Amino acid sequence: MKRSVKEIAEAVGARLVGDGSVTVDGVASIASASPDDLVFVADEKHLAEALQSSAGAVIAGEFAAASSSNKPRLISAHPKLTFARAARWLQEQSSEKTPSKVNSGGVHAMAVVSPSARLGAGVLVEARAVVAERAEIGEGTLIGAGAVVGSEVKIGSGCRIYPQVTIYPGTTIGDRVIVHAGAVLGSDGFGYVRDRDGHYEKFPQVGQLVIEDDVEIGANTTIDRGALDETRIGRGTKIDNLVHVGHNCQIGEDVVIAAQTGLSGSIVIEKSVVLGGQVGIGEHARICEGVMLGGQGGVLPNKVLRGKGVAFWGTPAKPVREYLKQLAALARLGKK
Numbered sequence: 001m002k003r004s005v006k007e008i009a010e011a012v013g014a015r016l017v018g019d020g021s022v023t024v025d026g027v028a029s030i031a032s033a034s035p036d037d038l039v040f041v042a043d044e045k046h047l048a049e050a051l052q053s054s055a056g057a058v059i060a061g062e063f064a065a066a067s068s069s070n071k072p073r074l075i076s077a078h079p080k081l082t083f084a085r086a087a088r089w090l091q092e093q094s095s096e097k098t099p100s101k102v103n104s105g106g107v108h109a110m111a112v113v114s115p116s117a118r119l120g121a122g123v124l125v126e127a128r129a130v131v132a133e134r135a136e137i138g139e140g141t142l143i144g145a146g147a148v149v150g151s152e153v154k155i156g157s158g159c160r161i162y163p164q165v166t167i168y169p170g171t172t173i174g175d176r177v178i179v180h181a182g183a184v185l186g187s188d189g190f191g192y193v194r195d196r197d198g199h200y201e202k203f204p205q206v207g208q209l210v211i212e213d214d215v216e217i218g219a220n221t222t223i224d225r226g227a228l229d230e231t232r233i234g235r236g237t238k239i240d241n242l243v244h245v246g247h248n249c250q251i252g253e254d255v256v257i258a259a260q261t262g263l264s265g266s267i268v269i270e271k272s273v274v275l276g277g278q279v280g281i282g283e284h285a286r287i288c289e290g291v292m293l294g295g296q297g298g299v300l301p302n303k304v305l306r307g308k309g310v311a312f313w314g315t316p317a318k319p320v321r322e323y324l325k326q327l328a329a330l331a332r333l334g335k336k
Contacts, residue, residue, distance in 0.1 A: 111126065138157030164181050186223070240261075267287075276295035
């Protein structure tokens with residue numbers, strides 16, 4: 001459904017310059033845009049390219065306000081964020097106006113839903129999905145093809161559980177959570193006790209996994225339940241593909257974790273932390289609020305990284321400046 005750029009500007013809080021009657025129905029890159037698309041420009045050097053493109057309208061910073069172009073511009077202090085919000089708003093408007101399976105809900109004939117499960121209005125359960133005993137699924141949630149929702153799982157409203165996701169019994173998921181294909185949530189943690197003969201016996205893994213609102217979890221990511229207590233993923237956290245979160249981890253709000261990162265058990269990640277790709281963190285470590293840990297960084301067990309806004313790198317992780325100085329010193333020693 002096409003919407004006018006005036007409506008979009010009002011919805012996302014941008015200032016409109018130009019013809020507000022122009023309509024669009026999607027978003028695109030500058031190179032691939034059509035007249036029905038909205039594009040964004042984060043810096044002035046790409047403005048001319050955007051204005052000369054086929055796009056119907058451009059979201060840009062204050063630097064675009066004085067342009068003589070006839071193309072409508074939505075002026076924002078943060079163009080990329082405004083673009084993301086505009087894309088979401090357009091999608092929401094489209095889903096409200098266009099009948100869809102997700103809105104109407106329904107259980108596919110090839111799905112299996114326990115009679116004791118509770119499904120809210122508009123829930124869609126696709127083919128070969130399984131919803132077990134006493135599971136609760138909130139309004140408007142999608143359960144994708146082949147997904148498994150275990151007994152007594154609670155899933156909030158507006159969630160997207162994509163194909164082949166497995167959610168173990170007792171897991172709790174908040175509202176508007178996105179879980180991509182192949183993820184496994186609430187599986188047993190890696191906990192064993194060694195006897196005198198060197199044999200390993202399984203330590204109880206009877207805790208829970210709690211995922212708060214607005215979390216996104218990437219494809220083939222695995223998150224273990226707590227051993228005796230709980231693993232918790234805080235509101236708004238975004239986890240990439242192929243990440244592993246061990247048992248008893250406590251991840252705060254608005255954390256970002258990039259692909260192939262591995263977290264051992266009982267780690268605390270405080271709010272607004274950023275972890276780069278292939279980061280490895282040992283058990284019982286703590287990453288304090290606002291820390292940034294670069295790709296392939298390593299944190300030893302029981303260590304604490306402090307410093308809001310401080311970037312760490314290396315193994316064992318150190319502030320970037322210190323780490324680079326040490327690398328330079330080693331290089332000089334090598335030449336000698």
